[in-house]
Amino acid sequence: MNKYVTFNEALKLIQQTKINELGIEKIFINQSVGRILYNDIRAKDNMPKFDTSNMDGYAFCYDDLEILKNSGLTIDSINKAGNEFKCEVKKGFCIKTFTGSKMPENADSLVIVEQVKVVDNKIFLKQNENVEKAKWIRKKGENYKKNDILLHKGTHISPFDIGILAQNNNVFVEVYRQPKVAILTSGDEILEIGEIPNNDNYIYSSNNHILNAIVSSLGCIGSIYPILKDSNTTIKNALKDALKQNDVVITTGGMSKGDFDFTKNIIGEFGSSIFESVQIKPGKVISYINCNADKHIIALPGNPISCVVSFLLFGRLIIAKMLGVTPTIPIHKAKLINDIKDIDTSRMEFALADLYLRDGKYEVELKPNRQSYMINNINGAMILIDKKPIKKDNLVDIILLDELIKLKGL
Amino acid sequence: MNKYVTFNEALKLIQQTKINELGIEKIFINQSVGRILYNDIRAKDNMPKFDTSNMDGYAFCYDDLEILKNSGLTIDSINKAGNEFKCEVKKGFCIKTFTGSKMPENADSLVIVEQVKVVDNKIFLKQNENVEKAKWIRKKGENYKKNDILLHKGTHISPFDIGILAQNNNVFVEVYRQPKVAILTSGDEILEIGEIPNNDNYIYSSNNHILNAIVSSLGCIGSIYPILKDSNTTIKNALKDALKQNDVVITTGGMSKGDFDFTKNIIGEFGSSIFESVQIKPGKVISYINCNADKHIIALPGNPISCVVSFLLFGRLIIAKMLGVTPTIPIHKAKLINDIKDIDTSRMEFALADLYLRDGKYEVELKPNRQSYMINNINGAMILIDKKPIKKDNLVDIILLDELIKLKGL
Numbered sequence: 001m002n003k004y005v006t007f008n009e010a011l012k013l014i015q016q017t018k019i020n021e022l023g024i025e026k027i028f029i030n031q032s033v034g035r036i037l038y039n040d041i042r043a044k045d046n047m048p049k050f051d052t053s054n055m056d057g058y059a060f061c062y063d064d065l066e067i068l069k070n071s072g073l074t075i076d077s078i079n080k081a082g083n084e085f086k087c088e089v090k091k092g093f094c095i096k097t098f099t100g101s102k103m104p105e106n107a108d109s110l111v112i113v114e115q116v117k118v119v120d121n122k123i124f125l126k127q128n129e130n131v132e133k134a135k136w137i138r139k140k141g142e143n144y145k146k147n148d149i150l151l152h153k154g155t156h157i158s159p160f161d162i163g164i165l166a167q168n169n170n171v172f173v174e175v176y177r178q179p180k181v182a183i184l185t186s187g188d189e190i191l192e193i194g195e196i197p198n199n200d201n202y203i204y205s206s207n208n209h210i211l212n213a214i215v216s217s218l219g220c221i222g223s224i225y226p227i228l229k230d231s232n233t234t235i236k237n238a239l240k241d242a243l244k245q246n247d248v249v250i251t252t253g254g255m256s257k258g259d260f261d262f263t264k265n266i267i268g269e270f271g272s273s274i275f276e277s278v279q280i281k282p283g284k285v286i287s288y289i290n291c292n293a294d295k296h297i298i299a300l301p302g303n304p305i306s307c308v309v310s311f312l313l314f315g316r317l318i319i320a321k322m323l324g325v326t327p328t329i330p331i332h333k334a335k336l337i338n339d340i341k342d343i344d345t346s347r348m349e350f351a352l353a354d355l356y357l358r359d360g361k362y363e364v365e366l367k368p369n370r371q372s373y374m375i376n377n378i379n380g381a382m383i384l385i386d387k388k389p390i391k392k393d394n395l396v397d398i399i400l401l402d403e404l405i406k407l408k409g410l
Numbered sequence: 411m412n413k414y415v416t417f418n419e420a421l422k423l424i425q426q427t428k429i430n431e432l433g434i435e436k437i438f439i440n441q442s443v444g445r446i447l448y449n450d451i452r453a454k455d456n457m458p459k460f461d462t463s464n465m466d467g468y469a470f471c472y473d474d475l476e477i478l479k480n481s482g483l484t485i486d487s488i489n490k491a492g493n494e495f496k497c498e499v500k501k502g503f504c505i506k507t508f509t510g511s512k513m514p515e516n517a518d519s520l521v522i523v524e525q526v527k528v529v530d531n532k533i534f535l536k537q538n539e540n541v542e543k544a545k546w547i548r549k550k551g552e553n554y555k556k557n558d559i560l561l562h563k564g565t566h567i568s569p570f571d572i573g574i575l576a577q578n579n580n581v582f583v584e585v586y587r588q589p590k591v592a593i594l595t596s597g598d599e600i601l602e603i604g605e606i607p608n609n610d611n612y613i614y615s616s617n618n619h620i621l622n623a624i625v626s627s628l629g630c631i632g633s634i635y636p637i638l639k640d641s642n643t644t645i646k647n648a649l650k651d652a653l654k655q656n657d658v659v660i661t662t663g664g665m666s667k668g669d670f671d672f673t674k675n676i677i678g679e680f681g682s683s684i685f686e687s688v689q690i691k692p693g694k695v696i697s698y699i700n701c702n703a704d705k706h707i708i709a710l711p712g713n714p715i716s717c718v719v720s721f722l723l724f725g726r727l728i729i730a731k732m733l734g735v736t737p738t739i740p741i742h743k744a745k746l747i748n749d750i751k752d753i754d755t756s757r758m759e760f761a762l763a764d765l766y767l768r769d770g771k772y773e774v775e776l777k778p779n780r781q782s783y784m785i786n787n788i789n790g791a792m793i794l795i796d797k798k799p800i801k802k803d804n805l806v807d808i809i810l811l812d813e814l815i816k817l818k819g820l
Contacts, residue, residue: 029603033623049610054713056668080640080670082599084609098668100599100712102611113667142779159627159815163620163714167613171604189492189510193439194581199494200459201512203577210573213443217569230490257523258466258508260490302510303464304573333770360743360805362770369552395770405569 002275007348010278010288010314011329017274018293019321022177022247029165032157034219035175036323036407041151044168046141051103055136058094058116058123059107062133067092068111072122079104094123103137110136154325156219156407176323179220182242182249183208186228186235186263187302190253207252207300207307214311217405218319220248230260236269243270243295247322250315253302255285267297279347283310288318296322309350309382312404325407334362334381334398340390349385355400364398412685417758420688420724421739427684428703429731432587432657439575442567444629445585446733446817451561454578456551461513465546468504468526468533469517472543477502478521482532489514504533513547520546564735566629566817586733589630592652592659593618596638596645596673597712600663617662617710617717624721627815628729630658640670646679653680653705657732660725663712665695677707689757693720698728706732719760719792722814735817744772744791744808750800759795765810774808 002013024038053059060073067073076093081100088105089095095104103110111131116123125131144150150164151157157165157173165173185208191197193204205227212222225242228234235254242249254263255277264285267273271291277284283306289297298315300307317327334355343349353364364381384397412423434448463469470483477483483504489497491510498515499505505514513520521541526533535541554560560574561567567575567583575583595618601607603614615637622632635652638644645664652659664673674695677683681701687694693716699707708725710717727737744765753759763774774793794807 029619030622033627048613056666056671078669080599081597081611083611096669098670099666100597100613159620159623160718160811162623163616163718166603166616166619167714169603169614187491187510189490193576193579201491201493203458203510204579206573206576209439209576210569212440213569213572217443256466256509259488259506260508261466304577308570308573332767335770357742357772360745360772360808362767398770401570 001273004277004279004284005275006279007313010275011317013274014288014314014317014321014327017290019290019296019318020293021324022179022322024174025177026172026174029162029170029173032165032173032175033159033162034217035157035173035178036219036325037151037153037155037157038174038176038324040149040153041165041168041170043144043146043148043150046146047143047167048138048140050140052138053097053099053101053103053110053136054138055110055112056098057110057112057136059089059097059104059110060094061089061091061106062109062131064092065131068094068116068123068131069125072119072124075118075121075123109133112136154323156325179215179248179319179322180246181215181220181222181319182225182246183211183215183222184225184228184235184238184242184249184251185253186230186251187253188230188260190227192227206304207302210304210308211250211252211311214308214405215250215319218316218407219323220319230254230262232262232266235262236266239266239270239297243291243297247294248296248298248319250311251297251299252307255287255299255301263299267299270297271295278310278314280310280313281344281347281349282306283313283350284347286310286314288314305352309352312401313350316404316407320407323407329399330403331384331397331399332362333395334364334383336383336390336392336394336396337363337365339392340366340383340385343385343387343389345387348387350382350399351385353381353383353398355381355398362398364396411683414687414689414694415685416689420685421727423684424698424724424727424731424737427700429700429706429728430703431734432589432732434584435587436582436584439572439580439583442575442583442585443569443572444627445567445583445588446629446735447561447563447565447567448584448586448734450559450563451575451578451580453554453556453558453560456556457553457577458548458550460550462548463507463509463511463513463520463546464548465520465522466508467520467522467546469499469507469514469520470504471499471501471516472519472541474502475541478504478526478533478541479535482529482534485528485531485533519543522546564733566735586629589625589658589729589732590656591625591630591632591729592635592656593621593625593632594635594638594645594648594652594659594661595663596640596661597663598640598670600637602637616714617712620714620718621660621662621721624718624815625660625729628726628817629733630729640664640672642672642676645672646676649676649680649707653701653707657704658706658708658729660708660710660721662710662717665697665709665711673709677709680707681705688720688724690720690723691754691757691759692716693723693760694757696720696724698724715762719762722811723760726814726817730817733817739809740813741794741807741809742772743805744774744793746793746800746802746804746806747773747775749802750776750793750795753795753797753799755797758797760792760809761795763791763793763808765791765808772808774806
C-alpha cells in the first residue's frame, strides 16, 4: 500500500497501473464535439479531388497567352461549379469558369474576370494586366492526399474538426464510449441545492455539481447520487451500487481522520489501493482504488477547492487512460509578479492564481487569500510551489485550469 | 452603403450598429455551462456562514491554553458537522470538532487531533506541540460576504462557475435566451454528407456543419437548412423562411462575382447593409445585413477557410452583442519564428499558424501552404499580417482560435 506518496510518485503510479480502455461507439458527426476519436481519420479522397478554379474567370491554355493578348480567345462554353458534363479547352478558345469549378481538360491557367474585357463573345486581356501560369488554381490534392491522416486517434474533437470530418464525408464518427461516472457526496451537514434547512448548521452541496460539469467537459456521463448521511452501511451500499452501474465512482468527503469519516475505511474493500493520500496541498487525502483495471474509485476530500484541485490533477489522468489518451498534466512557465511566502515545507502546493497574458508572455499573480480563493476564473492557473518560497520575476511552473478540463493540453 | 471597408471600419460598424439584446430565460443549473448570465449573481449568505473548523480536533478557549498543557481539558461533547444543537465551550472544557463543523460558542481556537493525547476523557497537548490562536478556523465570510457579486452579468458560465452557483443555492440560473441561427448553404456542386454522387464533380458540404458546431460553442441553437441549388427564387424563399424562424441567418457561398452568385444580390432586400465585403484575406466578400436590429443576415464566402475565418472575426461579434457581451476580438502578441513573405499589400491577412507555448511565451510559425492550411488545430492561432512582410523574431499580433469559439477572451 502506497501511503502519503509524493506528487510525482502518484503520477507514476497512475501511469503504471493497468487501466483498461473503454470500447468503441459509433455516433453521428453532430454529436461528436468533445468526444475522443477511436481511430485515425484518413482522407477518403484527394482534396481537392481535381484541379479547381479558385476565382471567377476564364480557363485557357497558357500556350494561347499571345492570342488572349491580341486577337482574343473565343468563349466556348460555361463551366459552372458542379457541372455534370466534361469540358475541354480547344486551341483559341476559353471556357468561363467559376470559384469551385473543376478546371476544364487541357486548361492550365485562369484569367480572372477583372482582367479581361469581353467583345463579341471573345475575351481580351486588359492593358497592364499579367497572367501567371496556374495562378488561382488549387491543384488536385493540394490540401491533402487520399489516405493522409486528417485526425489522429485520441483527438479530442473540436468544432473545427467537424469541418474536416464533414469534408471527408464522415456521417458517423467512431469514438471511445463515454466513461460513466457516479458522483457520491457524503456528510450530515450537506444539503442538496433547493432544500430548505431547519437550522443554520449546513452547507449547500457544490462538489457534486462542479464535478458533474467537469467530467462532462472531459467527455464523461456523470450521475449525481443522492447525498449520503454519515453512516457506514449507507456509504457502503451506495458505493456497491454505484460501482455496478458505472466505470468510475467519485466520492467526496469522509476521508479525514474524524470519527465520522467512514469512506476512508470502506473503499479498500472494493479493490486495490494504488495510493492513499498524496503530499500535496490542497487535496492531500485523495486516494485511488483500482478494481480489476475496469472500475475505479477516486476518493476526494470534502472541501470544495481541495476536491476540485485533486480531481483535476489525478482523476483526469485516470479518465484519460480509459479513453486511450496519454495521461499528462500540461505544465507551462510563467513570470511570477509577486513574492510567494508562507509556504508549506512538507508538501507541494498547487496555488490558485490569476493569469495574465502580456506581450505574448504569461504572468501569474498569487492572491493573498490563496487557500480560500474561489475557482471562478476559467482563465486562471495554478502555481506549483515546491516547498520553497519564490521571489517575484522568477519563472514558475503553472497549470492552466482551462487545459485541465480538456483531455489534451497545448 | 459601406463597400469594401477596412478591418477596423468593419469592427466599428458592428459596434455602432443597433443590435437588440435577446431576452431572459430561466434554466436549471445543470444546463447552464456555456450560457451567458443575464444578471449578476450575488451571495445569498456569508461563506462560510459561521466560523468553521477546517480540521478534526478539539475546540477550546485560547485563555485555557495553560490548562490544555498541564491538567488537561475535559471533553464536554462531540460537535459533528451539521449538528442541530447549539454547543458552547465552558472554562476547563473542550468540544470535539470536525472538518466542516460550526465552531462552538466561545471557542476561538482549535487543537488538532494529531497534537494531543487523550487520557480519561481529557486532552493534553503533546510535548513540542504549539497551538496558534484561531488557526485551522475559517472565519465567517472569509471566502465572501453576503451580497458580494460572485459572478458578473455577461459571464460565459464555465464548469468551475457551477460550483459557485451550487454553493449559493442557485437551482435556476437566469441567462440570455440562445440565439437561433439558421445556416444556409448554396451551390450546385455541393452534396450533403452521406449523399451518393452521380459524377466526380462535387464537394461535400462542410461549412454548414462546422458553423453549426461553432455557433453551438458560442451558445446558439443552430439549424442546418437543406442545401440550396443556385437559383434566385430558391435562395430568396429560403432566406425569407429562415429569417422568420431565426434571429440570425448565415449564408455561405454565392457572394462572388460569378454568374451564379445570387445570394449577393438578394440579401439587400431584407434589411440595411451595414457593410458589403471587407479588405481582409481570406473572407473578403463577407457582408452584414441588419434587419431592424432584431434579425441579422451574415453572408459568408463559400470557401471553407474563408467562411470560418470571416465568421469568427465578425459573426461572433454580432452574436456577442445579442447576448449583452461587449464585442471584442482578443488580440495577443507572439514571437514569430519564421519570416513572412509573399504578402498581399492591398488587404489585411489573417494567416492560420501553428502555436507553441515555450517558457511561458507564445511563438507562432507560419505554414508554407498557409492559404489552404486545414483548420484542425484548436490550439492554433491566426497571425495578423498588415500588408507588410515581417521578419522572424518580431512580436506579431495573433488571435487564438480557441478564444474565438468562446464569447470571452483572456
